Amino acid sequence: MKVLIADGVSQMAVDILKDEFECDVRDKLPADELLAIIPDYDALIVRSASKVTAEVIAAAKNLKIIGRAGVGVDNIDVAAATDKGIIVINSPGGNTIAATEHTCAMMMAMARHIPIANETLQKGEWNRKKYTGVELKGKTLGVIGMGRIGSGVAKRALAFDMKVIGYDPYINEERCKDMGVTVGTFDEVVEKSDFITVHMPLTDTTRDMINKDVMARMKKGVRLVNCARGGIINEADLREAVLSGQVAGAAVDVFTSEPIPADHPLLGVPGIYVTPHLGASTVEAQIGVAVDVAQGIKAALNGEPVMTAVNMAPVSKQVMNVITPYFELAERLGCAVRALADGAIKKLEITYNGEIADVNTKMVTTAVIKGMLDSEMEKTVNYVNAPGLAKERGLKVNEIKDKDTERFANIITVTAYSGDKSVSVQGTLFGDKGRIIKIDDNRVDLAPQDCILICPHINRPGVIGQVGSIMGAAGVNISGMQVGTTSVEGTSLMILTLDKDVPKDVIKLITSMDGIFGAKVIVFDAN
Template sequence: MKVLAADGISPKGIELLQKEFDVDVRDKLPAEELLEIIPEYDALMVRSASKVTAEVIARAKNLKIIGRAGVGVDNIDIPAATARGILVINSPGGNTIAATEHTMAMMLAMSRNIPIANETMQKGEWNRKKYVGVELRGKTLGVIGMGRIGSGVAKRAMAFEMNVIAYDPYINEERAKALGVTVGTFEDVITKADFITVHMPLTPDTKGMIGMEQMKRMKKGVRLVNCARGGIIDENDLAEAVRSGIVAGAAIDVYTSEPVTKDHPLVGVPGIVLTPHLGASTVEAQIGVSLDVSRGIIAALHGKPVATAVNMAPVSPQVMKVIAPYLTLAERLGGTVTALADGPVERVEVTYNGEITEVNTGMLTTAVVKGMLNPIMESEVNYVNAPGLAKERGIKVTEVREKEAEDFANLITVTAFFGGKELSVQGTLFGMEGRIVRINKFRVDVDPHARILVCPHINRPGVIGTVGTLLGSQSINISGMQVGKTEEEGTNLMVLTVDDDIPVSVLEQVKAIEGIFDARLVNFYAV
């Protein structure tokens, strides 16, 4: 078999591949040349420079796997690869240590004024008194997001004798205890921490989650770090907060738009340390991602499973024909559970009823877990790594298969257990279209639209109309509405499908309407 390695892959990964296959190394490969030579290769390994387009994939008659030596796969047409049965893999953990250590380096550089001290020293100045710093020991570090990187930062911070308080709406007490951190609310973190570091994915919910309003509630002398995703901390607000003394300092490695130009709001602000997205830029990380992907290519070409696949794992055509229409529905049932659960999920049970129980439903259960985790993880969740990520976060997953289905030919029920409570969501297909047919005790018929707003409310005139009027005043279009009823008198469930994002401030206004018990936005763009 033949492997094409493009884009300057680390020699360590190349050496590993060469023990098994014929490897051609072609750095800086022009797009037209890639199109010309790709038919002869069984595997392709790239970084970010080569664009693996649908046209390239269409010409790749022998290609079985595409390996991305890094995390992002934006340069690979994954739907086209999946349609051709080509596995796409990446290295989501290869740069974890690099990003973790860079976060610590940024925190230390900021707290001890190292960048500006070095800059003035190089000019021949001696400003020892001017650049007095602060120690990490004894300070409280707030970690927002406890994935692999956030957990790694917390561990290292404790070695510096820092107190660590963590906010992650999906971490349970068992996982927190194992990590040795104190779990708090978002408000706890932003009001109690001396240093705050963010390690969340960038989603509609996390974009701008730290702005001027939040910074004004922070402790005097607080310092902020963002080595996760640009836009989680509002850049304009941060620049103003540091200038005005609301925030003592900041260290930023990621930006809403890259590369950064000299007119960027954070450039030139005293007290802000900037680096050009160096979180994964270490020799070891580059070697690590190349070795990860090389091992994945070797496994795949030998017919073994690969844990870092970002597209669908192999399934027999017979089984796929049955389950394929249910995959999106299963993901969206999982996403609905994550959005509606009032606390971190400890256990999830997926029950199948009807004819669908005659085939292996394992991939559908994985799709449920994928849908649950995708909105809350820093790295992409896929059909291969979802079970392991659930286990890592202490979420127990069980599957139940019952032949009989009372009201539908096939039914999928996802039940989540958390904090002594449980939440149940049911779905089925109407023709080839997925529908949510029950949320807890409420019977509904909802198209799992891009966004749905779920509001339990009192059953009396004017409540639904008030919600509609409020959303309309904010230019949020309602494209559909369902009202679910139960035998419990006076209580209904309103489910609105909406075409526009609903800001947190508007959600709070909805919750404040008399007769509304709660309001939760389920955003499937994040699933």
Template sequence: MKVLAADGISPKGIELLQKEFEVDVRDKISAEELLEVIPQYDALMVRSASKVTAEVINRAEKLKIIGRAGVGVDNIDIPAATAKGIIVINSPGGNTIAATEHTMAMMLAMSRNIPIANETMQKGEWNRKQYVGVELRNKTLGVIGMGRIGSGVAKRAMAFDMNVIAYDPYINEDRAKDLGVTVGTLDDVITQSDFITVHMPLTPDTKGMIGMEQMKKMKKGVRLVNCARGGIIVEEDLAEAVKQGIVAGAAIDVFTSEPVGADHPLVGVPGIVLTPHLGASTVEAQVGVSLDVSEGILAALKGEPVATAVNMAPVSPQVMKVIAPYLTLAERLGGTVASLAEAPVKKVEVTYNGEITEVNTGMLTTAVIKGLLNPIMENDVNYVNAPGLAKERGIKVTEVKKKEAEDFANLITVKADIGGGKNLTVQGTLFGSEARIVRINKFRVDVDPQARILVCPHINKPGVIGTIGTFLGVHGINISGMQVGKTEVEGTSLMVLTVDHDIPASVLKDVKGIDGIIDAKLVNFYAI
């Protein structure tokens, strides 16, 4: 597999990928060049310079993952990537400290007039009285967006004896109390703050959320900081507000369009401090985001889930630690259903029992669907496109949680409706760290879902097991394990044989014709 690293990715991450894959480094690649070469690659790493448009994505013939070495992903067409089943990941934590510290640096530089004071001193001037600043102590800082960076800024601001009022639609009172901040509405932050810093993603809802209308409501002497995404603060309005004295000053690191030219409305306005998108530009942050994204690409190209994928439900490290051991099991349960089903699956109900119900199991349900669809789909099925593919095929998926456990501490049950009033049920659990299928329909079994198994419901009478063993031996198919699952239905059993080789369709047909064999289906876990 081949990886394209664009935009000056840190060598540390590239070295990690080179241990497994061929990596081409193109620090400065034009849009035209990216379109030309992208069909060759399985993975793409970018920072903010390269625009991964729908055209680029549609030209990508092998692309499985796009890694953004940083937080913002507005330079990637995520809907186009999702539609094509391409995973998009970022590094939400790799540059948190860098962006947090840069926000504080911008706030201090603006409040103490450091940039203009330095500039005039370099010219030989001494303007001590002209550049009197303001203190942070006892001022109110309004934080719009209390994610990792917003929370980090709030923590550091309180060390400066600032009062912090925060607006975030998703923060609750308990979290706010832990952080030591007051929660308010957006209007509360706008009207009560001496400094305002934004830490929201750029979305249709946040674009232009602070314009002249909001600035006119602010306290006299207010100062604004934006080290998040360009466009949250209306740039033309900010320039005019500073010129008119409505806003005392601003410190801006991000812009609607980058790079910024001399004709930009914020350039040359006294009282506005500008930096060229330096929020994540520290040695430590560049190494951190590079390693984060490289690890995600390694996982994705091996078919494993990536917790930092932005076009699927995010999974916290704490939740991932709980569900990770169950992911392969969940996928193999879905694959078992696909292999054993006599007709197309119409509905799938995934039930969780035990302690695992205490965490978000959405990714496990997606793993079940991935396993269900992989044996029957021409294209690769992954954690991004599996839910959409199931919907396209008319498969209804539901998830049920039951805290009480049955015979096991944790249990995953996959029940499939195959029409005609028929259902197929497969259950699995972990024995320590080892995955096991423990029930197929009403039959209690103990199956290692790591190889190939031949599943044969049969009449419980002498000679059936020996006959099938001999028959497979004649055809050169070695049996490495065998067990019989019983049920309450008298006279029927379920034989499960672990076999070392594929079984040709003609041989499988002959197995079904053996006296006493009700049916025979091969489940090839290597293909799931």
């Protein structure tokens, strides 16, 4: 497989990838060249310079994963990638310390006028009185976005004896209180803070969330910091607010368009301090984000799940360690219910019993959907696009969790509903190997591998032998067999493990036999 690095990254990342893949480094690759060569590559790494547009993604015939060596992915059309089943990953933790420290440095430099004091002193001016600053101690810092970086800034601000009030739509109140951070609404942060720092992603919701109307509600003399994403604070409105004195100062590291032009509204305004997107520009951070992304790409190209995918359900490392052994089993349970169901499946119910019920199982559920859709979709189905494809097809998916379990530590039960009928398949792990232990109400013990023929039949002599004879005549070897009674009196369930798929005419011949009530084939290796 081939990996394209379109923006310069640490050599450590290149070395990780070159161990297994052909790796081309093309720093500062022009947009037209990226579009021309992208069809040849299976993976792409970018930083903030390269734009991975919908046009690029449409041209990417072999692309499986896009890695952003950094946090923000606004230079990647994530929706287009998701629709095509391409994983998009970032490095949410690799530059956390660098961005946190830069935010604090910007806030302190602004509070004490350090950049302009240095500049004028270098010119021979001695302006002690003119550049009198303000102390952080006792001031209220409003943190909008209490993720890794926002929380890191809050922690450091508390060490300066600041009061910290945090807002985040997904805030963990208990964690904030343990830190010493007061949880507030957006309005409370805006109206009560002396300093405000934003740490939100740039979305339709957060774009211009700090505009002239919001700034007008702030304390007169508030100071603003943006080391997150350009566009969260409206640049033109910020300029006017600083010039009017409503905002005493601003420290900005990110802009709506980068690099910025010479006539940018934030340039040349006393009290506004700017840096050229240096938040992640430390030696340690550049290595960290590049290595994170390289390891993610390596995992994805080897068919392994990736924790930092932005277009998949987020999963912590601890949870991933718990659920990873269940992915193959889950896919094959989905494959099984698809093969056994009569008609189009309209609803999937996935029940988790045992200790697995305590963790986030969204990716396991996605594996079930992937296994179910694989056999009936022309396009590639993977962990990225499976939920979207299910939604497009009107498939309702429901998770049920219950810690109680009868015989095993963990059990996954997949029930598929088609019309007024349903079929259920249950599985568990024996060591690290998946087993199917129940089909509807019938106890079984199957390794979900190869090909399986399931035949409910009348319980009388000769029926099983006739099926075996038909298989032999068709050249289909039977490598294993189970027979057990069903809940219907006088009937049994025959399950044959076969070395290859069964031709349709053979299935038709078996179902026409007297005493056979049906025949369904599950081809697991089709996944």
